Amino acid sequence: MLKITSALLIGGLASGASFAEKWHMPTPYGDGNLQTQIAYSFAKEIKDNSNGELEINVHSGGSLVKHTEIPRSVKTGQVQMGEVFMGILGNENPIYKHDNIPFLATSFDEAKQLWEAAKPDIAKALNKDGMMLLYTVAWPAQSLYSKNAVNSLADLEGQKMRAYSPTQSRLADLMDTTPMTIQTPDIPQAFSTGIIQAMITSPSTGVDSQAWDYVNHYTDVKAWIPKNIVVVNKRAFRRLDKDTQTIILDAAKHAEAAGWTQIAERAAKDKATLLKNGMMVTDPSPTLVAELKAIGKTMTEEWKAEAPKDIGAILSRYEN
Structure with a gap:
């Protein structure tokens, strides 16, 4: 069973946005990974634009919560945000499998089209589980x-x-x-x-x-071409004031745009590294x-x- 000490829950669900608070965002990937780097940029934008009122502490490499436990920890409010590889949720609802089906979408343009087709259902399913979709970042083709x-x-x-x-x-x-x-x-x-x-x-x-x-x-x-999704606990988000909510949503839009823009370049670079x-x-x-x-x-x-x-x-x- 997942255990997180009370010290890690500073700025948790019981707190409001009227004073500075710290949220926790576990991600399973290391600091060299593009998805993690985007998560750090996302967190920085929120801290900067909220004048330090809300700080997102990104815990990379599965250091805080194991990958498979991240959805549950966000759902139950043990952490406020989290990043997860969407395909691991496939046993909960088959719609989460859409980007793991071989040869259904193999280019970034196709992957974007498939995401737009699935996004309303993904958001609805997350909402039922007490979570809200913030942004997604694609991986290079597998x-x-x-x-x-x-x-x-x-x-x-x-x-x-x-x-x-x-x-x-x-x-x-x-x-x-x-x-x-x-x-x-x-x-x-x-x-x-x-x-x-x-x-x-x-x-x-x-x-x-x-x-x-x-x-x-x-x-x-x-x-x-699979994707990661970043989700937030719905109750935690709703307790924030409207300005802070807008800051988070704007940062999420920027993170998603950066991910789709940078992933093709990263794929080419990483294949070159394999060759090297x-x-x-x-x-x-x-x-x-x-x-x-x-x-x-x-x-x-x-x-x-x-x-x-x-x-x-x-x-x-x-x-x-």
Whole structure:
């Protein structure tokens, strides 16, 4: 059970905005990550524009709350804000899986369109759980890391594949690999101890975890473009005065705009870093693309079957 000392709850739900207070915002990613850097900028803008009346303390690298516990800690008011990889919420509501479906949206333009199609339903679901959506930041397209070259799924058969969401676990099954739930900080140890032999993740995560120390190949399959969401406890937000609420919402708009603008540049930079450190960075073979697209079609149909009305509406808005 999550334990946070009372000292960490200074400026919690019982306090108002009539005096300076400190809020806490856990994020699972390290300081070198673009999403975390945007979180720091977001927090700074709020502090500056509120003249120090509200300070957001960003706790990076899972140092305050484990990744999987962040949504609950925000929902219950143990912390006021938090950042989470949206796909890990997929077991709570299938609409959270929309950006983890392989080959549904593989470019940043497509990812933006899919987000606009899903955003109203995401905001509604969060609202029911006592949270409010502030902003989202995309990741670079997710691609394949492996010890050996992969020209078809047969080259991965029987291997243990890292999974970081329910959707990735299903993908691993369909790839004839064994899914292993491994969070970002544990990736190097998981590879070095043989817990996993392959993973699909962003070039940014590969750089952050120094993937070249334990794998040799990066196959740029561009399977999907997932997102982080930053949420705030609804009660905490409503207790603020209107001016402070506006400051937070404005900072959130700026953070989201910065994220979508900077992510493509960061993706190119991180792929270059993988190359510089000796990894083989290649495009996927036609066979591998065809196999993964077939899996993507299967997973899209399975996803739609989970909630035909809601997901059908998202797909309809996205495709039209």
